Amino acid sequence: MKIKVFFLLMLIPLLSGCLPTSTLDQVLMVEGEGFDYLGNGKIMGTVVIPSFEQGASQNGQGGGMQSISSTIRSLSGVTYDGKSLADKFQSEGQEILRVGSMKTMIYDKKLAKFGLKNQLSFRNRDPDVPSAISIAVVDGSTKELLTATDYQTKVPIARYIQHMILQNTQQNYPSTNLRYFLDSYYGAYMDPFMPLIKKSGDHLEMQGLALFRNDKYIMSIPDSKMFVFKMLYEPFNQGFYDCLLPSGKHIVVRNVESSVKYKVEDGNGVSPKVVASLQIKGYVRQASPKTVSTKAASTVSKKVADDLKHNAEKMVRQLQRKGVDPLRIGDTVRSATRHFDGKTWNERYPNTNFSCQIHVEVIQTGISS
Amino acid sequence: MFFRKRKIKKENPIQAESVSDLWLRLENVPDFIHFKHKGEHFHCWVSFIQTLADVEYLHRDVFPYLYSDKVHSLADVQQQIPIERMIRTKDMAVIQAKLFEGYTIIQEYEREADCLIIPSVKIKGRQIEKSEIETSIIGPREAFVESADANINLVRKRIPIPQFKFDELHIGKISKTRVCVLYIDGIANKDNINTVKQRIRDLEVVSMIDATMLALMISDNNNSIFPQYIDTERPDRVAGALYEGKISVIIEGSPNALILPASIIEFFAAFDDYFLVWPIATAYRLLRLFAIGFSSVASSIYVAILTYHYQLIPDNLIPSLFTSRTAVPYAPFVEVLVMEFMIELLREAGARLPTKVGQTIGIVGGIVIGTASVQAGVVSNFLLIIIALSALSAFITPNYRMATTIRFIRFPFILSAQLLGLLGISLCFLIFVSHLIKLTSIGRPYIEPIYPTRVRDLKDTFIRLPLNYQNERPLFLRPGDSKRFNSHRAHQKAEVKKSELDN
Numbered sequence: 001m002k003i004k005v006f007f008l009l010m011l012i013p014l015l016s017g018c019l020p021t022s023t024l025d026q027v028l029m030v031e032g033e034g035f036d037y038l039g040n041g042k043i044m045g046t047v048v049i050p051s052f053e054q055g056a057s058q059n060g061q062g063g064g065m066q067s068i069s070s071t072i073r074s075l076s077g078v079t080y081d082g083k084s085l086a087d088k089f090q091s092e093g094q095e096i097l098r099v100g101s102m103k104t105m106i107y108d109k110k111l112a113k114f115g116l117k118n119q120l121s122f123r124n125r126d127p128d129v130p131s132a133i134s135i136a137v138v139d140g141s142t143k144e145l146l147t148a149t150d151y152q153t154k155v156p157i158a159r160y161i162q163h164m165i166l167q168n169t170q171q172n173y174p175s176t177n178l179r180y181f182l183d184s185y186y187g188a189y190m191d192p193f194m195p196l197i198k199k200s201g202d203h204l205e206m207q208g209l210a211l212f213r214n215d216k217y218i219m220s221i222p223d224s225k226m227f228v229f230k231m232l233y234e235p236f237n238q239g240f241y242d243c244l245l246p247s248g249k250h251i252v253v254r255n256v257e258s259s260v261k262y263k264v265e266d267g268n269g270v271s272p273k274v275v276a277s278l279q280i281k282g283y284v285r286q287a288s289p290k291t292v293s294t295k296a297a298s299t300v301s302k303k304v305a306d307d308l309k310h311n312a313e314k315m316v317r318q319l320q321r322k323g324v325d326p327l328r329i330g331d332t333v334r335s336a337t338r339h340f341d342g343k344t345w346n347e348r349y350p351n352t353n354f355s356c357q358i359h360v361e362v363i364q365t366g367i368s369s
Numbered sequence: 370m371f372f373r374k375r376k377i378k379k380e381n382p383i384q385a386e387s388v389s390d391l392w393l394r395l396e397n398v399p400d401f402i403h404f405k406h407k408g409e410h411f412h413c414w415v416s417f418i419q420t421l422a423d424v425e426y427l428h429r430d431v432f433p434y435l436y437s438d439k440v441h442s443l444a445d446v447q448q449q450i451p452i453e454r455m456i457r458t459k460d461m462a463v464i465q466a467k468l469f470e471g472y473t474i475i476q477e478y479e480r481e482a483d484c485l486i487i488p489s490v491k492i493k494g495r496q497i498e499k500s501e502i503e504t505s506i507i508g509p510r511e512a513f514v515e516s517a518d519a520n521i522n523l524v525r526k527r528i529p530i531p532q533f534k535f536d537e538l539h540i541g542k543i544s545k546t547r548v549c550v551l552y553i554d555g556i557a558n559k560d561n562i563n564t565v566k567q568r569i570r571d572l573e574v575v576s577m578i579d580a581t582m583l584a585l586m587i588s589d590n591n592n593s594i595f596p597q598y599i600d601t602e603r604p605d606r607v608a609g610a611l612y613e614g615k616i617s618v619i620i621e622g623s624p625n626a627l628i629l630p631a632s633i634i635e636f637f638a639a640f641d642d643y644f645l646v647w648p649i650a651t652a653y654r655l656l657r658l659f660a661i662g663f664s665s666v667a668s669s670i671y672v673a674i675l676t677y678h679y680q681l682i683p684d685n686l687i688p689s690l691f692t693s694r695t696a697v698p699y700a701p702f703v704e705v706l707v708m709e710f711m712i713e714l715l716r717e718a719g720a721r722l723p724t725k726v727g728q729t730i731g732i733v734g735g736i737v738i739g740t741a742s743v744q745a746g747v748v749s750n751f752l753l754i755i756i757a758l759s760a761l762s763a764f765i766t767p768n769y770r771m772a773t774t775i776r777f778i779r780f781p782f783i784l785s786a787q788l789l790g791l792l793g794i795s796l797c798f799l800i801f802v803s804h805l806i807k808l809t810s811i812g813r814p815y816i817e818p819i820y821p822t823r824v825r826d827l828k829d830t831f832i833r834l835p836l837n838y839q840n841e842r843p844l845f846l847r848p849g850d851s852k853r854f855n856s857h858r859a860h861q862k863a864e865v866k867k868s869e870l871d872n
Binding site for chain 2: 013019021025027029050052101128
């Protein structure tokens with residue numbers, strides 16, 4: 001009796017085990033999605049799938065038949081709001097399309113200005129897709145960027161974009177991915193941002209940062225100001241700052257340490273006072289001849305600090321004018337103020353009195369002397 | 370039929386009823402010697418089995434006394450012959466048993482049960498040789514042989530105290546095999562000894578060929594795939610276990626000794642761990658544990674990930690996995706089964722064949738089947754690496770029994786991976802864990818330092834701390850004397866050392 005029951009129980013998984021499989025070589029792995037705004041609520045969606053035909057023949061020594069590994073590379077078509085491109089293009093794929101190993105999602109500037117609400121909310125709800133995918137705004141058409149065949153590299157385009165963004169976030173760019181973006185998007189008193197990329201000729205390049213208010217693109221910060229942005233945004237190292245001295249000469253400083261502390265006064269007042277004090281340690285990477293020496297290190301660091309302070313305060317003023325808060329100053333003020341008055345913050349933000357105290361320490365000037 | 374069965378049973382019981390009955394039965398046995406000695410003063414009947422008894426010894430040391438003029442009766446014989454452990458008895462059971470052990474029987478009258486039994490056992494067996502199954506690079510090399518006396522000798526040499534004891538039991542309805550239960554009185558737990566002895570005594574068997582057979586019969590759970598006793602061919606390991614407070618069982622005719630109770634971790638500890646410096650020994654133990662984990666789940670994780678969880682594959686691995694998979698016509702599950710089947714075939718063929726042919730099998734398996742199957746597109750070369758590595762990892766287990774268990778465990782894991790992916794693997798793992806938690810070895814918890822958690826016992830499990838920290842015997846044995854030595858004194862002496870350079 002016991003044995004009979006046991007065998008019956010054993011039959012349950014064998015008979016009912018019909019979980020849909022997605023065997024590696026029988027799915028099309030969508031690695032990147034691109035969205036272009038066509039106007040009138042219509043969107044051109046593009047998906048890219050890596051093709052592994054390179055090197056496939058090393059395995060097919062058994063017979064004369066060609067390996068069947070080559071897959072279609074990209075699909076695109078018009079859709080009403082870009083929701084779930086994988087499902088839309090299913091009819092065009094030779095295998096099942098799966099979005100589980102998504103790497104990048106990119107949007108063109110027009111769509112970013114129109115608003116990313118739909119694309120973000122359905123991605124946020126999809127359990128199949130990792131939240132650590134890279135997102136970016138493209139200056140130009142995403143379809144063109146994703147489907148172009150004239151790149152120098154043979155790396156699948158979605159990975160190319162992801163590697164480029166990740167590599168840059170280790171240096172001058174702040175950490176960005178879908179998770180960070182949604183955090184700022186849903187959080188109060190803060191605004192999201194994502195990198196701005198562009199295809200220039202046969203390669204891609206980072207153009208700076210695209211800043212959003214809610215889900216709409218407002219303005220961008222150029223690549224040259226990224227150090228200033230990141231030092232105010234988070235502590236980091238391995239960034240570099242190209243400082244233009246009044247004499248027209250350049251000094252490039254690579255920081256080994258940068259920390260920022262915010263001090264808030266009068267958080268509920270009409271114009272709250274926010275002071276950012278920064279400690280930056282760095283070494284001189286490059287310099288025009290005769291600008292640095294061990295003796296002149298202190299004067300150099302003074303000059304660099306002044307330059308950073310000037311640029312930082314200018315940038316924050318600009319952000320205040322546009323009413324975007326990617327640096328999370330609003331959140332900083334909230335955390336330092338008892339009974340924070342959040343309702344009026346949006347009006348008070350442009351009037352916030354922001355200033356910087358920067359201390360730069362040059363710990364090495366190279367073998368110049 | 371029923372009637373006939375009963376008749377046979379009645380006519381031919383194993384035990385002879387009387388001496389004359391015994392002689393009658395042995396009439397047609399060619400190596401049975403039974404003759405009447407007619408001396409000047411004394412007549413007697415001498416009987417022994419030629420192939421069991423040491424005939425040269427009888428001629429040299431026993432028979433001359435029968436001719437002596439001082440001998441007139443059986444009592445005189447017993448007095449004159451200077452041999453210890455002679456028995457004078459009328460008990461038929463003893464007479465028959467001793468005759469078949471190689472003893473010589475002397476009677477005054479052929480039909481009378483009054484017998485003098487003289488030990489004349491011919492000791493013939495293998496020389497003590499190097500251990501071949503549980504080899505170690507450093508440390509003692511002796512291995513047990515098929516003679517229980519020789520084996521006990523090997524252990525006793527290492528434990529020169531009167532407290533080292535062994536109890537003899539005879540099991541097997543026909544074979545009456547001698548079983549010795551070895552322990553150190555005062556260190557071993559009395560309950561453990563009694564449990565083992567009682568289980569051996571309660572066995573209903575006809576014969577007992579090997580100690581491993583006994584191990585299967587007296588284990589707590591006969592259906593478990595996990596071995597609940599360690600069988601070893603190394604006397605040093607047995608001595609070490611006895612000092613720890615364990616019990617060992619040695620069987621006549623078996624070159625294996627059992628060590629019990631056992632916990633699962635001991636199956637993964639090689640005995641040479643104790644001969645190495647502790648950081649290195651610890652590293653090797655951890656390596657072995659990793660290998661076992663890898664070996665049991667590697668192929669099932671391959672199945673699960675390739676069938677269900679393509680998201681988990683690292684980016685840089687996807688192209689090589691993809692290209693090697695596309696040539697394969699089967700699902701990963703079938704692919705893995707084919708490969709596992711091949712490896713099992715190779716292993717079984719290698720184990721059954723003589724050593725020299727076995728090497729050829731290795732070459733055939735490794736080169737021909739491996740390379741050819743990848744080239745023919747039957748399996749992917751990525752899987753070949755995984756399977757080969759996991760086979761290697763299974764062989765790293767020092768205990769052969771555990772190695773077979775580890776290899777067997779893979780198959781339920783692979784099946785559950787195919788059914789439910791990683792969830793299936795974790796469910797299967799849960800089933801095994803709950804089974805292990807319930808498992809006992811002569812009533813002692815089988816996965817002891819893990820559950821129930823005994824931090825004190827952990828110092829000789831996954832890791833092996835220095836020997837002067839091992840001052841307590843394992844807790845799960847409940848030893849009679851839990852302290853090995855005074856730890857305070859052990860550390861005191863260690864601290865006295867001073868650099869000679871300072872003087």
